[in-house]
Amino acid sequence: MLTFAIVGKTNVGKTTLFNAATLLNAEISNYPFTTKEPNFGTAYVCDICVCQELGVEDNPQNSACIEGWRYIPVRIIDVPGLLKDAWTGRGLGNRFLSAIGQADALIHVVDASGSIDEEGNISRPGSGNPVQDVMDIEMEMELWICHIIERNKQQITRDSDKKNIEEALTKTLTGIKTRTPQVIQALKLSDLEEKPISRWRPEETLDFSHNLLPIIKPTLLMANKMDLPIADDNLEKLIDYYSHALVAASSAEAELALRLADKSGLIEYSPGQEKFRVIDEAKLTIEQKKAIDYIEQRVLYKFMRTGIQQALNTLAFKLLKMNMVYPVSDEAKYSDNHGNILPDVHLMHDDATPIDLARTVHSRLAENYILAVDARTGLRLPKDYALRHRDIVKIMTQKRAKSR
Ligand SMILES: Nc1nc2c(ncn2[C@@H]2O[C@H](COP(=O)(O)OP(=O)(O)OP(=O)(O)O)[C@@H](O)[C@H]2O)c(=O)[nH]1
Ligand SMILES: [Mg+2]
Structure with missing residues (x-):
């Protein structure tokens, strides 16, 4: 979350x-x-729900729909x-x-x-x-x-001898939610891409x-x-x-x-x-x-x-840059296997693909992934399709996998 x-x-x-x-x-x-x-609690982010545009009455399961607005829970720390x-x-x-x-x-x-x-x-x-x-x-x-x-x-010096500086730094900073592309971006901004970390001056580390x-x-x-x-x-x-x-x-x-x-x-x-x-x-x-x-x-x-x-x-x-994406099992009814209409919505990052969505719903869904379909048009989505805000997606899996 x-x-x-x-x-x-x-x-x-x-x-x-x-x-x-x-x-x-x-x-x-x-x-x-x-x-x-x-203090730890749950707050909500919201945007207009797709139920209005589709003219359906939804049955939200992982979120709430209030007067046509979909509210998605997020964790909040004071x-x-x-x-x-x-x-x-x-x-x-x-x-x-x-x-x-x-x-x-x-x-x-x-x-x-x-x-x-x-x-x-x-x-x-x-x-x-x-x-x-x-x-x-x-x-x-x-x-x-x-x-x-x-x-x-x-x-970090020992690790960067074996791999490279960006991965060594990411390993140390992973506990504060740092990813390698972010380290690369900061190294570039600080002009430290080529300099071994053992020679960084304290003011360079601060920069x-x-x-x-x-x-x-x-x-x-x-x-x-x-x-x-x-x-x-x-x-x-x-x-x-x-x-x-x-x-x-x-x-x-x-x-x-x-x-x-x-x-x-x-x-x-x-x-x-x-x-x-x-x-x-x-x-x-x-x-x-x-x-x-x-x-x-x-x-x-x-x-x-x-x-x-x-x-x-x-x-x-x-x-x-999160997008609200709705996974469904039945693309004609926009529902899950139990008939709940537009049951779930997930916040997916701008560069997320249908497989990332499958992984967010359930690891089994990603393992058995075959293809994804845009529920509005019925068209198949390319594997590297970048999911967009308000997309409704059906993930098709090998027979044994459940789609929700
Ligand atoms: N006028 C006004 N007062 C506010 C507002 N928000 C908070 N306060 C007041 O500011 C004071 C501090 O509020 P808290 O929410 O306890 O502040 P905090 O940042 O959590 O403080 P600490 O936990 O001590 O770090 C209280 O008297 C609040 O009533 C606001 O929007 N307007
Ligand atoms: Mg306080």
Whole structure:
């Protein structure tokens, strides 16, 4: 399952975002370092389901279909706030960084209202420096990768004598989800392709780590607390510094409030939609009314959305380039062997082929693979066909294999 980690300084709203995305109840407070162990949960990424286009009523099994939108589960980790020098192990930093190692992509939350001081305490909005906050956390992650390489330098040197440097480095970094093409890309960017690792200077290892980090951990910056004053100015600064494509604006607190109100039946709200409906105005307390007004005025009218669902979708579909692919057994009915229509959907990487899809469904399906068919057209798909978003595919296997 795709895994996202939420990282950032203390008190920026990581756990609020985690709770909003998962609707679990992890502890939130305005004290620094509230979260002491990583929290694990399930969130969802979503896009329009193919059931609408096909005009069928589906029976989702591994996902959910709500009002024509298909929601696919992803794993989400709330990593406790990182301190300066976390990479040396300070404040359990190593343990938290290894939680980041498990992630396919990161949501880096930053307090856009600039209301966190150096020690992580909440202070006057505008007094902090969000751009610097982001750079500090990135530096900790780069130093962590750098340290893993430095610590294993002798082993990497021995391995690269036998094979080559990219495979030797991949072997050392595989625990933090690194693949060989990513190492090759970072070596190129750092101009270190030809240089034996035994002769790398510490600053060269750091430069390699700096180039590798965004490749192995695509990151969306989440400018949070956008409902507070000053946040607009800081959002501009973050966008100037990191580019539009990588910065999203959010109010985690607003999203959490809306999802909780929806759960308790006060309003009707689908995550990612820009509107909600109060079910019975008369049932709201004065406080609840005030909170809803605040969210409408400070968040929804301004940004059209609270930002959380959008961020999860951007990570999966834009930064990780995932496509939603529906495997079926009966291409005419779009169903599995039990008659469930469009039962499953899988997130497949941009370069995935039908055999990769077969492997994702079941290893037996891949072993007995004969060919794949596009369920919409009935046409056979070439073996090296790159699966596309919203494809519906039937995998044909040798007789004994089951197709689901
Ligand atoms: N105004 C506003 N406050 C927020 C928002 N998101 C979180 N907060 C508040 O910020 C404070 C810190 O939130 P947490 O979610 O505990 O922050 P954290 O990053 O998990 O903090 P640590 O676990 O201590 O590292 C709490 O008082 C939240 O209510 C938001 O979007 N707007
Ligand atoms: Mg927390």
